[in-house]
Amino acid sequence: MMRRVVVTGLGTVNPTGNSVKESWASVKESKIGIGKITSFDTTDYKVKVAAEVKDFEPATKLDKKELRHIARFTQLAMYAAEEAIEDAGLCKEEDGSYKFDTKVSEIPADRCGVIVSSGIGGLDEIEKNDQKAQTKGYNFVSPFFVPMAICNMAAARIAIAHGFKGMCTCPVTACAGGSNAIGDAFFRVRDGYEDVMICGGTESSITPLGIAGFQNMKALSDTEDPERASIPFDKNRNGFVMGEGSGILVLEEYEHAVKRGAHIYAEIVGYGSNCDAYHITSPSPDGQGGAACMKLAIKDAGIDEKDVDYINAHGTSTSLNDKYETAAIKSVFGDYAKDLYVSSTKSMTGHLLGGAGGVEAVFSVKALEDGFVPATVGLKETEPEMDLNYVPRKGVNADLKYVLSNSLGFGGHNACLIFKRYEN
Known part of the structure; x- marks a missing residue:
């Protein structure tokens, strides 16, 4: 066990x-x-x-x-x-x-x-x-x-x-x-x-x-x-x-x-890790590797896609990442994707490279503890295919049970963590 x-x-x-x-x-x-x-x-x-x-x-x-x-x-x-x-x-x-x-x-x-x-x-x-x-x-x-x-x-x-x-x-x-x-x-x-x-x-x-x-x-x-x-x-x-x-x-x-x-x-309940095996800097088309990684973490956690309430996105503010990560989320969560909160705290911290996943894990845990979804600060207008709830400008209070945190790196490295609100 x-x-x-x-x-x-x-x-x-x-x-x-x-x-x-x-x-x-x-x-x-x-x-x-x-x-x-x-x-x-x-x-x-x-x-x-x-x-x-x-x-x-x-x-x-x-x-x-x-x-x-x-x-x-x-x-x-x-x-x-x-x-x-x-x-x-x-x-x-x-x-x-x-x-x-x-x-x-x-x-x-x-x-x-x-x-x-x-x-x-x-x-x-x-x-x-x-x-x-x-x-x-x-x-x-x-x-x-x-x-x-x-x-x-x-x-x-x-x-x-x-x-x-x-x-x-x-x-x-x-x-x-x-x-x-x-x-x-x-x-x-x-x-x-x-x-x-x-x-x-x-x-x-x-x-x-x-x-x-x-x-x-x-x-x-x-x-x-x-x-x-x-x-x-x-x-x-x-x-x-x-x-x-x-x-x-x-x-x-x-x-x-x-x-x-x-x-x-x-509680930490799920972890997925894989590789795009596609390019030294670009993510795979439509975020296929990232999508597969999220699926691995969800399976590891033993939960359903609809159990996830908030995604702390990799969200780097680069053209390809944000477009492909959005596509990956839609691929994994289907119609439910539009019911998710998806935000990037890199809008406040910048991108800490190897330190990013650690800081964003801290924020994910605090989000669960406080029932609060951080904002994607500075977001004003998206593109037509990027139509998720990115929590623009100001964070919101929400009842959160599962939070998923994405990290995607050069070389095609993907990692996904799932945290759960603590219950005895």
Whole structure:
């Protein structure tokens, strides 16, 4: 018999806020976290805006001495993980207080694992060290360069900080990575390999090279108005907005969570993952791969299509994604598609690449908890074939039981998660 898996902890740092409380409040108010790029000079760039994390002070949660040896994408993940782990009540001192670098006292170390994705890893460290090598010589490259840059270090650092000795890995599946990490962690707990998993995604690629690469492949919006840059499903969309941040969940076996009196946010019940096997950047025609992935998740959850109430769409604000994702939803849900709420929180956060699925999973769980559907902010007018309820401009209150979250990545990687409102 497969074990039930629940969500007992949430953590996030993203362009809408540096905690779950702050971020979710911004999302409910339809606040956009997009603005002019401040991390480097964009004079020679067509792209001028991005969704940066603001006022990030990692030393408030992380070891100050270690920070200089930790890349930003890892700092974001560790920071979000600290919030999620504390929220789940996993790491406490004997007096009940909580601090960073405590070991998990509630469970055996080998029964807790970490799966955190990053699509690109420490791109900023690659650029920085390459510049140093070119100007000063290769002997000046930091000895910490490799462990700072590699994608798996976010997961590793979280595990090392708390002594988690279960599976520790990093799926690298572009923009599907965060959801793949959560889905893979879900299976690990459901199948009995671990009792607790820390999982999600992280990314920080708002750098000269990162923006140039996506700009030159014409994937990014060159609109300078933050209000009109990331506009998923709008007929005037012209590319995605680069975002950064992290979203982390604590998944736990149900009986284990109940026994220790943990707060349960929601249940995770379904996961689908597949590949378009079609093109390195374009989704398959009419979203065939994404449609098949949603069907896999629905089947895995053991529910009917009409049980789904809300879809947190991949919704990147690119021409092909939004058109094909809409077609995929119609293919899976038929006439019922028009009764669904479908929105893209990337209209507020931008696109966090490997971190997107983690942040959107946090939002999906909060949507269930609060009975609230976030808006597709900035959406004014769609195209004729894009006629679903995209929840334009302002979010709505709704009775939600099942929420589906889509993530679709370059290379044809697809991942779909289904969360259920918690019921005893």
